[in-house]
Amino acid sequence: xxxxxxxxxxxxxxxxxxxxSFKAEDGEILGFLGPNGAGKSTTMNILTGYISCTDGxxxxxxxxxxEDPVKAKKQIGYLPEIPPxxxxxxxxxxxxxxxxxxxxxxxxxSHLKDICQLVKIEHVxxxxxxxxxxxxxxxxxxxxALVGNPKTLILDEPTVGLDPNxxxxxxxxIKKLGKNHTxxxxxxxxxxxxxxxxxxxxxxxGKIVANDTEENLSMKLTGENKxxxxxxxxxEKVLRMIKGIKGVISAECxxxxxxxxxxxxxxxxxxxxxxxxxxxIASHGWYLLELKTSELSLxxxxxxxxxxxxxxxxxxxxxxxxxx
Amino acid sequence: MGAxxxxxxxxxxxxxxxxxxxAAFYAYAGIMFSNSxxxxxxxxxxxxxxxxxxxxxxxxxxxxxxTISEEKRSKTDQCLLTAPVGLGAIVVGKFLAAFVxxxxxxAITGVxxxxxxxxxxxxxxxxxxxxxxxxxxxxxxxxxxxxxxxxTENQVVAAxxxxxxxxxxxxxxxxxxxxxxxxxxxxxxxxxxGERYYSFTYGVxxxxxxxxxxxxxxxxxxxxxxxxxxxxWA
Numbered sequence: 001x002x003x004x005x006x007x008x009x010x011x012x013x014x015x016x017x018x019x020x021s022f023k024a025e026d027g028e029i030l031g032f033l034g035p036n037g038a039g040k041s042t043t044m045n046i047l048t049g050y051i052s053c054t055d056g057x058x059x060x061x062x063x064x065x066x067e068d069p070v071k072a073k074k075q076i077g078y079l080p081e082i083p084p085x086x087x088x089x090x091x092x093x094x095x096x097x098x099x100x101x102x103x104x105x106x107x108x109x110s111h112l113k114d115i116c117q118l119v120k121i122e123h124v125x126x127x128x129x130x131x132x133x134x135x136x137x138x139x140x141x142x143x144x145a146l147v148g149n150p151k152t153l154i155l156d157e158p159t160v161g162l163d164p165n166x167x168x169x170x171x172x173x174i175k176k177l178g179k180n181h182t183x184x185x186x187x188x189x190x191x192x193x194x195x196x197x198x199x200x201x202x203x204x205x206g207k208i209v210a211n212d213t214e215e216n217l218s219m220k221l222t223g224e225n226k227x228x229x230x231x232x233x234x235x236e237k238v239l240r241m242i243k244g245i246k247g248v249i250s251a252e253c254x255x256x257x258x259x260x261x262x263x264x265x266x267x268x269x270x271x272x273x274x275x276x277x278x279x280x281i282a283s284h285g286w287y288l289l290e291l292k293t294s295e296l297s298l299x300x301x302x303x304x305x306x307x308x309x310x311x312x313x314x315x316x317x318x319x320x321x322x323x324x
Numbered sequence: 325m326g327a328x329x330x331x332x333x334x335x336x337x338x339x340x341x342x343x344x345x346x347a348a349f350y351a352y353a354g355i356m357f358s359n360s361x362x363x364x365x366x367x368x369x370x371x372x373x374x375x376x377x378x379x380x381x382x383x384x385x386x387x388x389x390x391t392i393s394e395e396k397r398s399k400t401d402q403c404l405l406t407a408p409v410g411l412g413a414i415v416v417g418k419f420l421a422a423f424v425x426x427x428x429x430x431a432i433t434g435v436x437x438x439x440x441x442x443x444x445x446x447x448x449x450x451x452x453x454x455x456x457x458x459x460x461x462x463x464x465x466x467x468x469x470x471x472x473x474x475x476t477e478n479q480v481v482a483a484x485x486x487x488x489x490x491x492x493x494x495x496x497x498x499x500x501x502x503x504x505x506x507x508x509x510x511x512x513x514x515x516x517x518g519e520r521y522y523s524f525t526y527g528v529x530x531x532x533x534x535x536x537x538x539x540x541x542x543x544x545x546x547x548x549x550x551x552x553x554x555x556x557w558a
Contacts, residue, residue, distance in 0.1 A: 048406040052556050074409040085405035086331070088338045100327030101407045144403070 001026050002152060003181055006056035009042050016042045018206040019056070024199070028150075029178035031197030032186040033302065039206040040186040041081055044156050047184070048078040048175065055294070060152060067213040074102070077150035079158055083141025087130035091121060091140055094129060095147060104148040112147070118173065119143045134161040152182045159192060171196050190302055202305050227265040227274070227293055233286030235261040241280055247271035260289060325409070332391070336425050336507060345387050352379045356437045367438060367444035370425030373454040373525045376433075379516060380426075380462055381490045387425060388469025389483035391418045392548070395519040397477045405556070411549045419463075419470060419545055426462045433458065450527045457524030459538035465490055467544035474551040494518040 009017040017039040024030040034040050045051045047058050049065045049072065058065045063072040066217045086094055095112050104111070116122045119139045129140060138161050145153060158174065159167045173182060174196055175185060187193050193200055194214055202210040230237050235253045242251040242265060251265045267273045274291060281288045336342030360371040395401040406413050407489060437451045472486035473479075492499070497519045500512035513519055517540070520533045 023458070045402075050402055050405050050556070070408045070410060073406060076406065078402070078406045080402045080406075081401065082399045082401040082402075084398075086335070086400055087398070088335060089331075093334075097327055097331050098403070098407075100330070101409060103408065 001059075001061055002030075002057070002184060003059040003060070003062075004043070004047070007043065007046060007053050007058060008055040009039075009046060009051070010054040014190055015206050017053075020203065020206070020208045021056075022201050022208065022211055024184055026182050027179060028199060029174065029183040029185060029197045031193035031200045031204065032184060033188070033190065033193050033200055034186075034203040037241070040188075040203060041156055043203070044078075044080075044154050044184070044186060048076055048154055050078075050080075052317070069167050072150075077145035077147070077153045079141045079145040079153075080157045080187065081156045081160075083137055083144070085129045085137055085140060085144075090128055090129070091116075091125050091132075092144075094140065095143060098144050098147045098231070106149065111149075115143045115146045120169070135163060135166050138162060139166075139170075142173075146177075151279060153177060153184070155183065155185045157187055159184060159187075159189070164165040166237055167192075169278045179194075198238045202302065204305065227267070227277075227291065229263045229265060229277070229288065229292075230260055230290035231263060231281060231286055232260045233284065234259075238263070238285075238286065239279075241284065242317065245273050245276050247273050325413040325417040326419075328404070328409070328414055329420050330525060332418050333424060335471050336387075336421070341386060342425055343485075344384055345425060346429050347361050348383055349379060350432055352376075352431075353432050353436075357439075361440060365443070365480060367440050367446050369433070369440065369446060369451055369454065370525045370527070372436060373433065373458060374522060376458060377461070377521055378493060378525070380465060381487070381494050384426070384462065384465045385430075385486040387422050388466055388473055388486060389479045390473065391422065391470050392474040392552075393476050393479050393482045397479075403471045405552075411552050412491040412501040413526075415470065415545050415552070419467060419541075422466045422470070423463055426466060429460060430455070430458045437466030445522070447527070449529075453527070453529040454524055457533075459522045460534060464517060464537045464544070467548070468493070471544045471548045471551070474548045478521055494521075 004023070005021050007017055007020050008015060017202065020039075020043065022030070032040050032043070042051070042135050046053045047060070049069045052066060060072040060075050063075070065072045069080060086097070089097065090246045092112075095115070096108065099108055099112060111295055113122075116125055119142050121136060121143060123138050129137065131142065132140065138158070142155070145155065155174070161172050162170060174183060174185065178196075178198070185193070185197060197214070199213055200210070201208060235256050238261060239253055240250060242248060242263065247268050249266045249268055251263055255262045263275070265277075277291070278288060330353075336345075353372070356375045357369075357372050360366065360375065361369060395404065405411075432456055433451075437446055437448075440446050468489055469482075469486040472489060473482040475485070476482050494517055495514075496516035497513045500516075502508045503509050503512065517537075520530075520536055523530060525535060
């Protein structure tokens with residue numbers, strides 16, 4: 001379990017982290033989300049005892065990282081932003097150095113072998129780290145964090161520099177690890193957090209702006225019934241028809257191309273106008289080419305939270321594509 | 325500590341630094357030995373030991389320049405500082421590795437003594453005393469070098485600053501001659517590392533000098549730990 005209480009870190013006049021508190025329970029994957037420079041890495045560096053905090057405290061399994069650093073650090077596996085690799089060593093030498101450094105008690109050879117299998121680096125086991133590609137270095141960094149089976153894993157942007165296949169592999173791995181570890185994962189890639197995490201903490205400018213599960217976050221921020229439709233037919237007539245449907249609050253045509261118009265429709269709360277819309281379009285002899293509800297994606301939530309409330313999110317048509 | 329010591333020791337020989345250090349030291353010591361002892365038929369080794377001070381002032385910065393600065397530059401210090409080891413163990417591990425390399429270099433004087441003993445009888449007490457002194461002054465210089473390395477992320481800056489620092493503490497007594505006050509001169513002579521080392525080569529084994537060097541090692545390593553600690557708080 002990781003608990004952060006009123007943590008503040010000051011660099012001169014600038015507060016990099018400003019009075020934040022959150023908690024990650026055992027067996028939970030917590031996503032730490034924020035734009036660049038929000039204070040994600042600073043928080044992680046404080047949690048792992050690399051730097052100290054100005055105020056507040058960080059507890060790892062109830063142990064204050066500043067009061068009993070050696071005991072607290074034993075519980076942590078840390079993958080920093082830049083994997084801390086000694087490039088003049090082979091993977092084997094490096095991992096066995098980490099093993100000795102962490103004073104592990106597990107059987108050395110089989111333990112290191114298990115980890116290598118887990119992150120799929122067996123075939124580069126005897127190669128020099130300086131000759132490895134970025135993706136492999138990242139995996140060796142992850143392997144390093146796993147040495148000694150720490151209860152808590154803190155991963156700072158673990159999928160940076162990996163190819164799409166590897167990203168999926170690492171995400172699956174993190175999910176698997178999350179079953180018996182406490183994992184804190186930072187990222188500015190929203191889909192990643194959405195795919196992996198149980199709980200999301202959104203941080204901006206050193207402050208927590210949201211702290212909840214993903215579903216709750218979406219629910220809190222939507223609460224509207226918005227549709228987006230592509231209809232083939234004369235736009236003025238279509239628009240008049242849509243506005244005629246009972247329950248529609250507003251409708252607008254945002255673009256028209258070769259007789260196909262894209263419409264944004266907002267209906268009253270808890271009214272489903274989709275069936276009605278479909279039959280009316282059919283009875284007019286028009287065609288419904290696309291119909292989707294525009295729920296707030298994490299992307300939108302993120303923008304709302306980090307840039308202020310008054311941006312119109314529904315204009316974002318290609319949000320589905322942007323996620324992948 | 326053991327893990328850091330072994331890794332450091334190994335890294336001296338996976339990079340050219342360890343080899344350069346040993347080769348340069350052996351070459352210089354060998355020339356000095358043949359000049360001042362073999363060719364002039366002089367069985368005392370005091371002038372050999374005396375001349376070694378200048379080469380360790382030049383070479384120790386090369387040995388210690390990367391100890392901490394390189395870790396900071398490549399961010400591997402994150403791995404050490406977030407591992408369950410104390411800062412003291414990290415610094416001492418690094419010190420011991422550099423010290424072991426240095427002892428390998430300094431051990432060549434033992435060979436010189438054996439060579440000399442084939443031609444005459446060296447005063448073994450003095451020779452052993454000198455070897456101990458060489459080890460002590462080297463240890464103190466290494467700890468100064470590591471401290472200088474902890475101030476910067478740049479190896480060259482670390483090497484140059486420790487070279488200047490070592491030059492200063494070695495020849496403080498010479499520099500102090502230009503000082504206007506008698507008491508200041510006396511104070512400088514007292515803390516001059518070179519002055520204390522030379523008194524060993526004259527054949528005087530003064531225990532206070534041993535204490536001086538050992539405490540210098542402790543003080544500079546302690547300061548290094550404080551520098552690392554301070555960085556965490558900054």
